[in-house]
Amino acid sequence: MTDKSEGVRLSDEQRLDWLRLIRSDNVGPRTFRALNNHYGGARAALSAVPDLARRGGATGPARPSREDAAREFKAAKTLGVSFVALGEPDYPRRLQMIDDAPPLLAVRGNAAALNLPAVAVVGARNASAAGVRFAERLARDLGEAGFAVVSGLARGIDAAAHRASLASGTIAVLAGGHDRLYPPEHAELAGAILAQGALVSEMPFGREPRARDFPRRNRLISGICAGVVVVEAARRSGSLITARFALEQGREVFAVPGSPLDPRAEGSNDLIKQGATLVTEAADVLAVLRPIIGTPIELRAEEPEAPPPPAELGAAERARIVELLGPTPVPIDDLMRLSGSSPAAVRVVLLELELAGRLERHGGALVSLL
Amino acid sequence: MTDKSEGVRLSDEQRLDWLRLIRSDNVGPRTFRALNNHYGGARAALSAVPDLARRGGATGPARPSREDAAREFKAAKTLGVSFVALGEPDYPRRLQMIDDAPPLLAVRGNAAALNLPAVAVVGARNASAAGVRFAERLARDLGEAGFAVVSGLARGIDAAAHRASLASGTIAVLAGGHDRLYPPEHAELAGAILAQGALVSEMPFGREPRARDFPRRNRLISGICAGVVVVEAARRSGSLITARFALEQGREVFAVPGSPLDPRAEGSNDLIKQGATLVTEAADVLAVLRPIIGTPIELRAEEPEAPPPPAELGAAERARIVELLGPTPVPIDDLMRLSGSSPAAVRVVLLELELAGRLERHGGALVSLL
Numbered sequence: 121m122t123d124k125s126e127g128v129r130l131s132d133e134q135r136l137d138w139l140r141l142i143r144s145d146n147v148g149p150r151t152f153r154a155l156n157n158h159y160g161g162a163r164a165a166l167s168a169v170p171d172l173a174r175r176g177g178a179t180g181p182a183r184p185s186r187e188d189a190a191r192e193f194k195a196a197k198t199l200g201v202s203f204v205a206l207g208e209p210d211y212p213r214r215l216q217m218i219d220d221a222p223p224l225l226a227v228r229g230n231a232a233a234l235n236l237p238a239v240a241v242v243g244a245r246n247a248s249a250a251g252v253r254f255a256e257r258l259a260r261d262l263g264e265a266g267f268a269v270v271s272g273l274a275r276g277i278d279a280a281a282h283r284a285s286l287a288s289g290t291i292a293v294l295a296g297g298h299d300r301l302y303p304p305e306h307a308e309l310a311g312a313i314l315a316q317g318a319l320v321s322e323m324p325f326g327r328e329p330r331a332r333d334f335p336r337r338n339r340l341i342s343g344i345c346a347g348v349v350v351v352e353a354a355r356r357s358g359s360l361i362t363a364r365f366a367l368e369q370g371r372e373v374f375a376v377p378g379s380p381l382d383p384r385a386e387g388s389n390d391l392i393k394q395g396a397t398l399v400t401e402a403a404d405v406l407a408v409l410r411p412i413i414g415t416p417i418e419l420r421a422e423e424p425e426a427p428p429p430p431a432e433l434g435a436a437e438r439a440r441i442v443e444l445l446g447p448t449p450v451p452i453d454d455l456m457r458l459s460g461s462s463p464a465a466v467r468v469v470l471l472e473l474e475l476a477g478r479l480e481r482h483g484g485a486l487v488s489l490l
Numbered sequence: 491m492t493d494k495s496e497g498v499r500l501s502d503e504q505r506l507d508w509l510r511l512i513r514s515d516n517v518g519p520r521t522f523r524a525l526n527n528h529y530g531g532a533r534a535a536l537s538a539v540p541d542l543a544r545r546g547g548a549t550g551p552a553r554p555s556r557e558d559a560a561r562e563f564k565a566a567k568t569l570g571v572s573f574v575a576l577g578e579p580d581y582p583r584r585l586q587m588i589d590d591a592p593p594l595l596a597v598r599g600n601a602a603a604l605n606l607p608a609v610a611v612v613g614a615r616n617a618s619a620a621g622v623r624f625a626e627r628l629a630r631d632l633g634e635a636g637f638a639v640v641s642g643l644a645r646g647i648d649a650a651a652h653r654a655s656l657a658s659g660t661i662a663v664l665a666g667g668h669d670r671l672y673p674p675e676h677a678e679l680a681g682a683i684l685a686q687g688a689l690v691s692e693m694p695f696g697r698e699p700r701a702r703d704f705p706r707r708n709r710l711i712s713g714i715c716a717g718v719v720v721v722e723a724a725r726r727s728g729s730l731i732t733a734r735f736a737l738e739q740g741r742e743v744f745a746v747p748g749s750p751l752d753p754r755a756e757g758s759n760d761l762i763k764q765g766a767t768l769v770t771e772a773a774d775v776l777a778v779l780r781p782i783i784g785t786p787i788e789l790r791a792e793e794p795e796a797p798p799p800p801a802e803l804g805a806a807e808r809a810r811i812v813e814l815l816g817p818t819p820v821p822i823d824d825l826m827r828l829s830g831s832s833p834a835a836v837r838v839v840l841l842e843l844e845l846a847g848r849l850e851r852h853g854g855a856l857v858s859l860l
Contacts, residue, residue, distance in 0.1 A: 377747030380770035
């Protein structure tokens with residue numbers, strides 16, 4: 121990955137390779153990165169995937185064909201969606217910083233909106249009339265101040281935030297594929313967003329969003345933004361998940377207060393107790409974010425690329441590494457130290473397990489068995 | 491002034507002297523303290539007052555007679571009110587710490603309530619139903635946790651806080667004399683408070699509370715307490731004055747959040763922005779105050795008593811000191827240094843001006859001409 125000013129564009133063939141790799145079974149953004157780094161490119165990684173998966177214990181094939189990927193590209197083109205790759209100039213700059221940034225982002229609408237400084241406005245689906253009114257006022261003022269307002273296209277606060285910032289450019293991050301908008305009744309709103317703003321998704325075409333896709337999507341909402349404003353949120357609500365991602369990603373967290381007797385304010389009041397900035401007007405957000413958006417973004421350091429794995433990795437060595445793993449996340453460094461194996465050997469075994477769906481990667485270079 | 495454990499009681503005659511001195515024209519708590527310290531007691535100070543006032547430029551007499559004071563004592567006794575002097579065991583411990591603690595506090599009801607750890611619950615007179623409900627819940631829970639709930643007997647939040655903590659002991663600080671309850675319709679509430687709690691006032695019997703008496707009273711509400719909770723407060727409201735006093739006095743400030751669209755939450759939301767602790771339940775208050783009430787209270791250092799003033803203080807020296815004063819508050823130390831006069835001489839001139847109503851004392855040993 122390179123600084124935006126030096127961003128390079130993938131060739132069409134490279135983009136197809138990237139799409140095939142990220143759409144392979146058990147390949148998420150972190151595995152994509154590990155494979156890409158280990159094999160020095162998506163093409164080489166794709167060739168290695170079947171063997172790796174088999175050695176990790178997987179049975180069936182796990183890799184879309186070149187034709188499958190081409191078909192998704194074609195479907196995307198029909199809907200006016202383009203795939204922006206991590207490191208390309210149009211890729212949202214801040215999103216590059218997060219650990220599990222999608223290698224490819226499917227973008228529909230005005231891609232220039234992704235280059236605006238961005239702030240998320242999220243909240244309850246069952247919002248109160250006051251909450252909706254406040255979200256509208258806030259989103260309008262943040263838009264007029266030059267920010268792209270980012271949200272999740274949900275009912276309630278999300279929709280209010282998008283609607284009030286249509287003119288200045290608003291970004292909706294989808295939990296499913298571009299051809300599976302959720303909720304369906306927001307199709308018209310989604311259409312209105314396209315003029316100045318954009319819809320983005322990391323999910324394949326045809327993917328109906330499932331419950332677990334929403335929290336996963338929320339990391340992109342916070343990841344694109346310099347800060348997240350939670351307008352109304354009950355305890356244990358999706359908006360709080362977005363706020364937690366924001367904290368993990370080093371983003372600013374803002375919350376709008378409410379009466380302690382209103383359950384829809386419990387989550388946002390809790391956030392303020394925990395240190396979130398209290399917001400009663402856009403100026404409260406701008407005072408914190410304006411100094412931040414002026415400063416250069418520090419991109420995450422990359423692991424150095426490793427040489428190809430030693431061919432002689434034997435069954436005993438593999439078993440020793442697997443034995444060190446369990447359901448409790450452990451640092452990869454510990455595996456290297458305790459197994460006595462080379463870093464390259466450990467990485468290969470982890471990739472094998474991962475592609476077989478037996479390994480989970482956590483933040484901070486921790487891994488656990490599933 | 492001594493530590494509570496060593497508190498001594500005034501004799502009846504001393505208490506009369508204290509009452510006469512604090513009821514003299516232009517003698518507030520700070521002047522009382524200066525006179526008492528300078529002359530080594532209220533009796534000697536009382537003898538000096540007429541001459542001092544005359545030299546300061548005052549015309550009329552300014553000192554109630556012994557009979558006047560005895561009459562107030564009698565009126566107080568009839569209503570079951572007793573005068574507790576600064577330094578006596580029943581005087582609220584924390585109140586002793588403030589710069590302008592009243593030398594005598596007129597107490598009606600259960601004086602033992604003044605020895606409980608105390609927390610103020612204050613807010614809007616035109617409170618919302620939700621605000622009243624929350625104030626009741628909070629005051630009840632704080633009372634059950636062993637705190638005396640202190641407030642101002644006003645309509646709205648104050649009355650709700652008192653009502654909900656009648657059983658555990660609640661303290662109402664009056665802005666006027668004990669025989670001039672305000673608002674009059676809270677006479678029954680005031681009566682109910684007396685069983686477990688107390689009404690307190692620094693004001694003379696017969697004093698109808700005027701507008702300027704309320705902010706002055708508010709410093710006692712915060713002064714008695716370890717912390718102040720503001721439940722609903724518009725901008726520029728009396729509750730914010732109490733919060734400001736609390737900050738000046740080093741008390742904890744708490745505020746209950748509300749919707750940014752509710753004008754009654756503007757003041758409390760502002761307080762949270764400025765660093766007040768957000769409160770949604772009594773536990774938020776207790777978590778901060780419990781560690782504080784366990785720690786010993788550090789009493790303010792006293793100025794050492796000065797010798798009697800030099801008799802030979804001449805007109806030229808007096809004029810030189812007065813000339814250094816103006817409407818801008820200046821440190822008393824500067825007056826001593828710039829005038830070349832002795833500290834005792836400067837103090838006497840200041841007392842003269844003060845008793846003539848021409849001097850204002852501010853916090854931090856600053857003074858200005860009126």
